[in-house]
Amino acid sequence: MAMFLAITAALFVAIVLVLVRLFAGPTLYDRVLAVNTFGTLTVLVLSALGFVTERPDFLDIAMLYALVNFVGTIAILKFFRYRSFGRIRPEPEER
Amino acid sequence: MTANLIGIAIIDIVFFTLLVLTAIAILRQRNLFAVAMLSGVFSLLSAGLFVTLDAMDVAFTEAAVGAGISTVLMLGTLALTSRDEAKRPRSALLPLFVCLVAGAALVYGTLDMPPFGAVDNPIQTHVAPEYIARTPTDIGIPNVVAAVLASYRGFDTLGEVVVVFAALVAVLLMLGTSGRRTNGKNGKEE
Structure with missing residues (x-):
């Protein structure tokens, strides 16, 4: 049990590092990557928490987070590709 | 067991700290994409908090709606508006004062609430035991929350579904026209 608590603490350290990159991140790609990594770390934290509290149904919600994270990242990147802000591919007539 | 409880309390505190930091970053950030x-x-952080509070169904909703759909909707809105937040000409002191007073009133209101998770709270003694006792014979499924939502309060849930569906149709109508035009343009380019 102490092992899982140690794992959770290590994951929280990683989350703080990712949040630093998210807050500071100079470019938008840093932020997209930080959000994606944050979602993955949340999945891992929830799985570890499920074993700390001995409730395996945490794994279900961790799986849902993984799916939402994947779909969200795809949506963000597709937004980059097709409706860019002008950095990736300038669109002359954006209404 | 107490070591576990202390660990979970520490995890809650860390979650809340990160939540506050994220909120401050949202306030200070001018780039709307960020x-x-x-x-x-x-949303993901608050969903994690809901999980540590054992509110599985709320956490499911928060993860799907807050982190998934509303991020996509906000990005779709960003395509229609500008990229940066406009500078505010007025001072924010009066709104800050109103927020502080309202927050203090809410915190004062929670002082009268029964302790979190106590066995003799009104919510544990009023109708919950009846639902728990009758669900296996009335509905016959193991999940009491699902039985309450889908059967005992079925009409209520139906009304909520109608409201959510109407809101979804309205949002798609607002965002949809521009999206179709952009898609057609990109379709030609590909």
């Missing part, structure tokens, strides 16, 4: 990203992270 704000959309940060609000997705905010």
Whole structure:
């Protein structure tokens, strides 16, 4: 049990590092990557928490987070590709 | 067991700290795309808090709606508006004062609430035991929350579904026309 608590603490350290990159991140790609990594770390934290509290149904919600994270990242990147802000591919007539 | 409880309390405190940091970052950030990203992270953090509070169904909803759909909707809105937040000409002192007073009133209101998770709270003694006792014979499924939502309060849930569906149709109508035009343009380019 102490092992899982140690794992959770290590994951929280990683989350703080990712949040630093998210807050500071100079470019938008840093932020997209930080959000994606944050979602993955949340999945891992929830799985570890499920074993700390001995409730395996945490794994279900961790799986849902993984799916939402994947779909969200795809949506963000597709937004980059097709409706860019002008950095990736300038669109002359954006209404 | 107490070591576990202390560990979970520490995890809660860490979650709340990160939540506050994210909220401050959202306030200070002027780039609206970064704000959309940060609000997705905010939703994921609050969903994690709901999980540690054992509110599985709320956490499911928060993860799907808050982190998933609303981030996508905000990005779709960003395509229609500008990328940066406009500078505010007025001072924010009066809104800050109103927020502080309202927050203090809410905190004062929670002082009268029964302790969290106590066995003799009104919510544990009023109708919950009846639902728990009758669900196996009335409905016959193991999940009491699902039985309450889908059967005992079926009409209520039907009304909620109608409201959510109407809101979804309205949002798609608002965002949809521009999206179709952009898609057609990109379709020609590909």
